[in-house]
Amino acid sequence: MTAQHDPYVIISSDCHAGLPTEEYRPYLDARFHQDFDDFLAGRDRRREEMTRLGIRNEAFAAQWFSDNEEGLKGGWDAGQRLKELDGDGVAAEVVFPDADAVDSQTAAPFGVGLGLSGDQDPDLGMAGAQAHNRWLADFVSQHPERHCGVALLPVTGEVDRVVAEVRRAKESGLGALMIPSMWVDKAPYHDRRYDPVWAAAAECAMPVLTHSGAAPREEYGDHLGIYVSEVTWWPARPLWFLLWSGVFERHPGLKFGVAESGCWWLPNLLWFMDRLYLGAHGGKKLSPFAELKRPPHEYLDRQIFVCATNTKRRELAQRYEIGVDNILWGSDFPHPEGTWPDTRAWLAKTFHDIPVAETRRMLGLAAAEVFGFDTERLAPLARRIGPTPADLGQADDQEAVEASWARSREVGRHWLTDHDFPTLGVTP
Known part of the structure; x- marks a missing residue:
């Protein structure tokens, strides 16, 4: 088999894992156990509210759990998880919180998973994050070559505690950091108070990410369409706060990513920001952007990436504007809006006419560089489970x-x- 025909080393940049919520107790500091009991007592009420707002579909939920009962255990069972990854042809993964995106039965303590937001109680927020991070470190340590664990980081809290958690998470074997998409009433991310956090993340070589989930739902009433129209906007918003305030200039080793928000919005945003910086007519009345030493697209190519879960054909058509190496595919396992358990068929439908060399970058090699996976260690596994270009319907005549x-x-x-x-x- 020639290199062109080798199976793909597929790395999903967006997967999820988490314990059934009540099982986090051993990982939670004992002084928070009563607060944890109170949190657990409110689960039924929160689920009823999700159903009322249309965020949860009762009939769909019942069918989803019935059809995928065994596979969904891979959300916390390492052995089952490997079976599911192998079945999808996925050699390695980046692991975010909240395995259950339907009933929220695997939510981290105090709701600090995908709903992590800047307005959470500082003590409870850090306690819940540390409980999940402790469990996740144990979980990924079973097969470290296949998993990059994403530590929860309530970054709007006390800076010294936040920096300490960055270093503790790194020492425990986790490889990336998830910060709130929303800071609510706390300091926005252009504030210099966060510089020690960005510096610690860069020093520890831990990419910082936001992930879709949090949104100001209290503003939406019963109008679900507003939520789904905005939920991918909030995690993208920190990008331009960090960029225009010079965070990427001051911390050139910092990597920043936006997860499960698509990448369809990036070409127009990049076009607009570049034109402003380069002196387009509409920006000439503005003062120079003193915090930046280069146009926005250079920071994008150097430090920014998008975990483009369930990447769409429309987005692939724009890949030369976005940058092929800036698009990191993800399966979203085990969430129903992702590609699992039909990833192989989905890849063939989506990548069939994309050049093999570019497909290799987007399906795994770019993610390996961002998150530090060893592709040589993954290669034997990929040869066993990975789909080939022919499996994706890609032609031999690559010219x-x-x-x-x-x-x-x-x-x-x-x-x-x-x-x-x-x-x-x-x-x-």
Whole structure:
């Protein structure tokens, strides 16, 4: 088998794991056990509210758990998890919290999982995060070559405690950090108070990420459409707070990612920010952006990535604007909005006409570089479980495939290449 025909080393940049919530007790400091009992007592009420708001569909939930009862145990059972990953052809994964995205029965203590927000009680927030981080460190240590655990980090709390948790999480074997998408009434992320946190993350080589989930639901009433329209916007918002305030300039070793929010929004955002920085007519009345030493797209290519869960064809068509190496595919296991348990078929439907070399980057090699996976250790496993280019329906004649995308690749970021806008035939 030639290199072109080798199976893919697939790394999912967005998967989820978590204990059934009541089982976090041994990982929680004893002084918080009464608060934990109170939190558990409110689960039924919270689930009823989710159903009332339309966030939970009773009929779908019943069918989902019935159809996938065994596989869903992989949310916390390491042996079952490997079976599910192998079945999907996934060699390694980045592990976020909250395995159950339907009934929230695996929520970290005090709701600090995907709902992690800046307004949480500082003590309870850190206690819940540390309980999950302790369990997750144990969980990923069973097969460290296949898992990168994402530590929960309530970053809006006391800075010294936050920095200490960054270092403790690193020492425990975790490899990345998830911060709240929303700071609510706390200091926004352009505030210099967070610089010690960004510096510690960079020093520890732990990428910092946001993840979709949190949103100001109290503003939406019963209108679910508002929530689904905004829920991917909130985790993207910190990106421009960090960028324009010079965080990426001051901390060039910091890596920042946005997870499970797609990447469809990035080309227009990047076009707009680059044009402002480069002196487009609409920005000439503004003062120079003193915190930045280079245009936004250079920070994107150097330090920013998108965990583009369940990547869409439309997004792949824009990959030369986004940057192929900035798109990290994810399966979202074991959430129903992801590709599991039909990942192989989904990959064939989505990547069938994408060049093999680019597919390798987006399906795994770029994630390996960001999160520190050893692809040589994963290669034997990939040879056993990974789909080949032929399995994805990709043609042997890669020169023809490359040629079919030549125009899009040449145009690239059209605002920088002076080519016509690839879709409309005009230069905005």
